[in-house]
Amino acid sequence: MSSTIQIDEDMDLRRGPWTVDEDFTLINYIANHGEGRWNSLARCAGLKRTGKSCRLRWLNYLRPDVRRGNITLQEQLLILELHSRWGNRWSKIAQHLPGRTDNEIKNYWRTRVQKHAKQLKCDVNSKQFKDTMRYLWMPRLVERIQAATVAPANTSIAATTTTTTATTGACSIGSSTSTTTTTTTTTNNNSNNYHINNNNLDVQTGQMVLPHGVAIGQDFRGAQVTPSYNTPENSSTAGSSDSFGAQVSPVSDLTDYYNIPVNNNPSLECFQASQVGYQDSLTSPSGYFNNGLDFQAMEQSNQWLDGGDTSDNLWNVDDLWFLQQQLNNNNNNNI
DNA sequence: AATTATCTCAACCGCTCGTAT
DNA sequence: GATACGAGCGGTTGAGATAAT
Numbered sequence: 001m002s003s004t005i006q007i008d009e010d011m012d013l014r015r016g017p018w019t020v021d022e023d024f025t026l027i028n029y030i031a032n033h034g035e036g037r038w039n040s041l042a043r044c045a046g047l048k049r050t051g052k053s054c055r056l057r058w059l060n061y062l063r064p065d066v067r068r069g070n071i072t073l074q075e076q077l078l079i080l081e082l083h084s085r086w087g088n089r090w091s092k093i094a095q096h097l098p099g100r101t102d103n104e105i106k107n108y109w110r111t112r113v114q115k116h117a118k119q120l121k122c123d124v125n126s127k128q129f130k131d132t133m134r135y136l137w138m139p140r141l142v143e144r145i146q147a148a149t150v151a152p153a154n155t156s157i158a159a160t161t162t163t164t165t166a167t168t169g170a171c172s173i174g175s176s177t178s179t180t181t182t183t184t185t186t187t188n189n190n191s192n193n194y195h196i197n198n199n200n201l202d203v204q205t206g207q208m209v210l211p212h213g214v215a216i217g218q219d220f221r222g223a224q225v226t227p228s229y230n231t232p233e234n235s236s237t238a239g240s241s242d243s244f245g246a247q248v249s250p251v252s253d254l255t256d257y258y259n260i261p262v263n264n265n266p267s268l269e270c271f272q273a274s275q276v277g278y279q280d281s282l283t284s285p286s287g288y289f290n291n292g293l294d295f296q297a298m299e300q301s302n303q304w305l306d307g308g309d310t311s312d313n314l315w316n317v318d319d320l321w322f323l324q325q326q327l328n329n330n331n332n333n334n335i
Numbered sequence: 336a337a338t339t340a341t342c343t344c345a346a347c348c349g350c351t352c353g354t355a356t
Numbered sequence: 357g358a359t360a361c362g363a364g365c366g367g368t369t370g371a372g373a374t375a376a377t
Contacts, residue, residue: 017345017371039362055363056346091365106366107344115342 014048018057022047026054027062060101067099071108073148077141079105080113080133 014022029045035058038051047054060066071079075097082093088109090102097105113133117124120132 015347037362050347051362052348052364053346059364060345088366102365103345110367111343 013050013053015053018049018061022049023057023062026058030058056103060103065099066101071100073141073145075100077138077145079108080138080141083109083113084130084134 018026025045025047029041029047033041033044035041038055040051042049042051042054045054049057078096079093082096086092088106090106090109094100094102094105114124117126117129120129122129
């Protein structure tokens with residue numbers, strides 16, 4: 001199926017999907033000789049591929065620490081936050097998601113996030129969309145992480161932390177060259193250092209903190225978390241489906257390398273203590289629900305929470321409402 | 336059951352940057 | 357300093373899978 005490119009009389013290069021034999025050859029060669037220069041590696045290994053192709057295949061697929069499977073809620077949150085900070089710096093973002101490749105993150109962004117921007121009829125780089133992400137989706141992701149963490153069904157958490165623990169070493173969050181995934185101390189001198197493994201919610205700041213000390217910019221304590229979705233019985237928000245339609249299993253969502261303890265999770269206390277009722281909030285977008293729409297009534301009558309996987313409905317109504325308010329605000333400011 | 340539309344993701348392309356000569 | 361080369365990055369493509377009609 002692969003096509004070939006004629007380089008000269010007797011040297012042609014394969015393109016297209018890799019065969020099992022090619023994979024095997026590349027893996028064996030790297031196991032014996034290391035990565036080295038990709039062009040010479042391709043030649044020496046006898047692969048009729050460009051060095052680029054070999055490198056890509058190795059980094060994105062064959063590398064033993066490549067993490068496959070669904071993007072977890074925590075990873076989604078990280079991607080959103082880091083993208084808001086760095087933009088399309090996929091490689092840089094990928095450095096903070098152990099085992100995930102820049103290609104995978106890029107694909108996720110294009111297929112999920114951009115799709116939602118399209119559905120909301122706004123540009124992915126627009127302020128409205130960015131505000132929607134920051135004030136609605138990200139807090140809600142945090143809420144769902146929290147809700148799923150405290151859910152009784154998660155009794156298996158402790159036993160299911162193996163997925164990415166195998167990525168210790170080269171794949172620890174924060175540095176591709178790091179050799180440890182143990183709890184990272186930060187410059188915070190407070191003895192109440194609640195940082196939890198690799199991805200933490202800092203009680204003092206309300207921020208998620210990466211092991212190398214980078215705090216995710218947003219203070220989630222002040223973020224609006226709609227309380228009506230904060231119950232275990234609302235399982236649809238706790239893992240049946242993610243906000244962008246990604247397939248996220250409720251187990252893996254919570255049990256991968258983040259290792260958030262089930263009980264006495266200070267990060268959760270942080271949220272619980274600091275959550276602002278949506279009717280009280282004027283600065284967060286959900287506060288807009290006071291402005292005319294009887295959100296509680298809608299919720300109580302289950303107008304859009306009935307049946308099946310309701311998270312997409314939730315997102316759309318919520319997001320559209322928020323965007324509408326954003327536009328109204330813009331219009332008012334222009335008057 | 337067949338066809339069409341949509342989605343996903345592996346792979347490629349072209350560009351930039353860093354390093355060696 | 358100029359040039360060549362290789363590595364890496366972000367953007368894009370297209371084949372296969374899946375969903376919808």
